[in-house]
Amino acid sequence: MKTVRVAVLFGFGINCDHETAAVFRLVGAEADRLHVNRLIESPDLLSSYDILAIPGGFSFGDHLGSGRLLGNRLRFALRDPLRDFVANGGPVIGICNGFQVLVKTGLLPGPPAGGDTTPDFEQRASLAMNESGRYEDRWVTLEFDPESACVWTQGLTRIDCPVRHGEGRFVVEDESVLDEMDAAHQLVVRYVDPATPKGEGRTDERLPYPTSPNGSARNIAGVCDATGLVFGLMPHPEAIYAKWLHPDHTRYTAPEAEASVPVDERSLGEWEGEGLQMFRNAVEHVRNRSS
């Protein structure tokens, strides 16, 4: 079986690099925490990886707008390697601050579907301050567009995971951009009301705070580019890699612990959390592509 190699960026205030590398390892990939400057030093390094992950955090303290300063570094120092990576079919994920970075660099949502989808590094959307005016850590319920080409979300319907951000309100200049993205199934992840039947939660109608924690247009939690390879979302799927991280795990929603097998690093067994599938999807996509 092909070894799938994942570059997990860190440095300058990226915080979730350890757990993001860990979840890729849990689904069988080889993951390296790679300092942004090591990549800038040797840009060719990127082509030796199959997947690129930009984890959450507070790069440069989110000063001047979340993700902007790290986005600029990538845009100016790694423009060509990043473009080639995506053009060559490499999956990219940005989580929370990583999503903000991808949006500020223009990798998300990227050029509109139907035309040349090679990254052009033009910013077309933004992640603005939460309407609540504050940073919050709270659990949300997400649903996925089943028709999306996004390689990361295949087969996913609904998951719970935390949001932990102050700037997560997805905005565009004009509603028509959202219409086009929706038509191309790029509005991959939405916040939904957990009381709705599973699979029926997605709606364009603005949900109230805190069901939609930030006031995003159409309750958007994450989007992909036209190719489905580049994916970003504000919530943290890696934070529910195991069921014991779910706030309800003491409420008889998790397997009976005494009956379950002890976990080890290679298999969480029935205690695997629902966020892990997202990372497995990308790893398997790379494997299937190369086999």
Added chain:
Amino acid sequence: MHDVRVEVTPRLDGQAVDVRGNVVKARLLQDLNLNVARVRSICGFVVRSPMDAATLGERVDDLFVDPIIETGLLGSAWLGDSTQFPDAPDLVITIGFKPGVTDNAGSAALDGLRTLFPEARVEGAGVSTDLTFAFYGLPADADGHAIAASLHNPLIERALIQTGPGPDGWNLLGYPERPAVEAQPPATVDLEVDDETLIRLSEDGLLALNLEEMQTIRDHYRDPAVQASRTALGLPPHAPTDVELECLAQTWSEHCKHKIFAAHIHHRDEETGEDVEIDSLFKTHIMRPTLDMQEEMPWLLSVFHDNSGVIAWDDEWSVCMKAETHNSPSALDPYGGAMTGIVGVNRDILGTGLGARPIANTDVFCFGPPNWEGDLPSNLFHPSRVLRGVHAGVRVGGNESGIPTVNGAIVFDDRYIGKPLVYCGTVGLMPATLPDGRPGHAKTAEPGDLVYMVGGRIGADGIHGATFSSLELTEDSPSSAVQIGDPITQKKMLDMILEARDAGLIASITDNGAGGISSSIGEMAEQTGGVEIDLAAAPLKQVGLSAWEILVSESQERMTVAVHPEHAEAFEAMAAVHEVEATVVATFTDDGRFLVRHGEDVVALLPLEFLHDGVPQLRLESVWSPPTHPAFVPPQHVDHTALLLRLLGRPNVASKEDWVRQYDHEVIAQTAVKPFVGVERDGPADAAVIAPVHGSSRGLVVSNGIVPRYADIDAGAMVVAAVDEAVRNAVCVGVDVDRMAGLDNFCWPDPIVSEKTPDGRFKLAQLVRANRELERMCRAYRVPCVSGKDSMKNDYGTGADKISIPPTMLFSLFGDHPDVRMTATSDLKRAGERLYLFGRCRQELGASEVASMLTESGEAEGIGGTVPAMDDPEAQREAYAALSGEIAAGRIRTAHDCSEGGLGVALAEMCIGGRRGAMIDLDGLGLDGADTFGQLWGESLGRIVIGVEAMHEAEVCNALEEHGLTLIGLVVKGDRLVVEDGFDALIDVAVDDMVEAWKAPLALPVGGER
């Protein structure tokens, strides 16, 4: 150099919203009851660089402007632009930093500027930031200065208030210019003067040294051998340089040397007639018990001598924990003070052993009541302002550092108006063994090692922090003692240091906190027996610092690292990749000397032994006589339902969810029991449980105990309750009671009798009793204290206006958890779950929350009476072991301890978490002397309410019966909590009403609107 102004404001079209403006609008309504129609915001930047506006041109938009939601302007003010600001605002307030204050956004902007414009990579380039608010629809009687005062802290910020443009348009804040300062050559301080002059030298110089200490220093310079060695190096032979005196003042400060805990105490007890001498409370009651326990606990790897205490966790990992206070700085600037508190204690962890990774924070705050309506001394902030500032500082410090805040508390009492307490704790994780075979917890410095200063630069900020915190707060407290943390500089340093650790490049490491490099290098020098420092090598934030200032400055975000010379190149290369400054400032020796040069000149020479062990032991007097309070007598006819709802709304009990939710409590993906539990995830958790190694369910428990109210009756009882609360909370989640370690953090009012402190003997007696009880509890519970801290001057002002805090000890605990999948939370789970009270109710209402509430409202005469006690802690430990074992075995999923407000409040919180009702009968709880009122609201220690499913009931009862287990009721399908005492309904209340009463008092307005 050119100064070019750039302004950015949210766009008026598209989907942009001015959230910053909306937040200020909401805040003015809440704080000043001022209803403003609209507030708009403008972010301002002054770019100082070799480039003029034309060169910066449009590319500057790439840096400052988000094209989707913002619009930028180069070289002028948005307010004068009629396209974006067609209407004139009623009031404009611009806020920027004062010169020399850390401007993190400005530093980030400079970094970004240099990405775009390599020509900005020159010394002297910089970016300053400011924020302008334009107010529309302002009520006619609104006071612009009052609004400005609520939006900035004049100690660190400047404000520009305008009601209209001047002849040249709107005024703008310029680049904050520091007045030029010239470095002074080292001065000689003549100590051959009379005693009065010695004291004045200490006071005027903010040295915080007493007469005996000044005399000891003077005598040192009378020694002919000392004089000879000084002459040989060209130093004044008979007197210290200012560098030496400052260095001694820092090293000998109460903050660094814990002189009160080390003092010789003559203690008398007027109640019992006891009359004894105590040689150091620390050695007697804290260190000795831990060292005794260490003989049976091989997992205690490192206690007391490092920056934090280290215990073994599993074969691969060790864990450490440290808690610090940052009280005085937080009083002056709540935001900056608290932020430096949290990032400072993170560095303690990073500086433990050969470097540990901070993985969890705890925050415990003590404030004045947020709804305080009484008088305030002129230079103190309102408690609500302190709360907001401290909260914001800890939020930014913790969140930006990527360390989850997993547990904490906020305690309110009038007396914390004088000095808020800001306890910041951090847990760290380190490899048990490094790849090169060295144990992670031991330092390995050798003579000849290079000493690097890593991270931030040295500035004029933070001079005299250690000595200042050893004095009481006054109106003249220096602003230089306040700093603002820089989490990103620290995060870069942290990433780099942990990489260097794993590469085997670090021989020894410690953090730079109080006392700056004089303390950090001075303490590390003991590992090899000497050091030679060159202050001229240290990178500075600005020119003009004198030698003593460089030595003692506490500028943040710095670590001191010893590196073997053969690793220097690799270490520096690693620093370069991470964009971290690392500079050799000293070399370790073994000649017993602390030698400081500034370039060619020797500016200080102190024998290490004198520096560290020369401080004379204090001799203090302690006299105990119990304080008297009118006895608390519960009112005759009590409506217990109404009483419950009132108690739930007390700031000490009420939900802090809106505040705590702003802390990231689950970064690192390890938090298995979070601060909030239950159906709506808003019920209170007792302790945090984390599984720090990804893929493994092996866990760690973190909890806290703090009960300052009890000190009003007996500080000893206060400590007993704090230790029990921390352990009790940990038991609620199934801690392994054989693997727990504790931290004692004492915050006391000045306990040294003097003119300023006539009741010093009593306050010291409180400390004696506290320490004795700490030892009794720790030995019985087998919880060794592995690290601790004390802050002994928590007073404001003098004379009649003096405010002293209640004696307060925070007990923090960290312990093993065998498997986080088997744990319990406080929320009621399913209808039919049977509820038991574990533990016994005694009639213990003295200094209880209910007694305080009813005394404050005039419904009771006072808080006096029996304060909760723990007569047989050994038996309690056995009981806890049994209960914790049942939880860790997966047989109990519901557990919540009884603390403030007793059983009544505990039951209410469990209903809130589960959004479920319960039927409770108190019948059977009266066996240990408590009447109905005492059973419901008394605060007897050792009590935990548990919920058990029918399938486990027999087993659980069998295991716990002998420790005191009483069936009190069951969880019902309905939504009411009903409590009876066998006959009468005492409480009958809807869960939703309890939710409202509990959550409303400290709720925050949701700031934004479209």
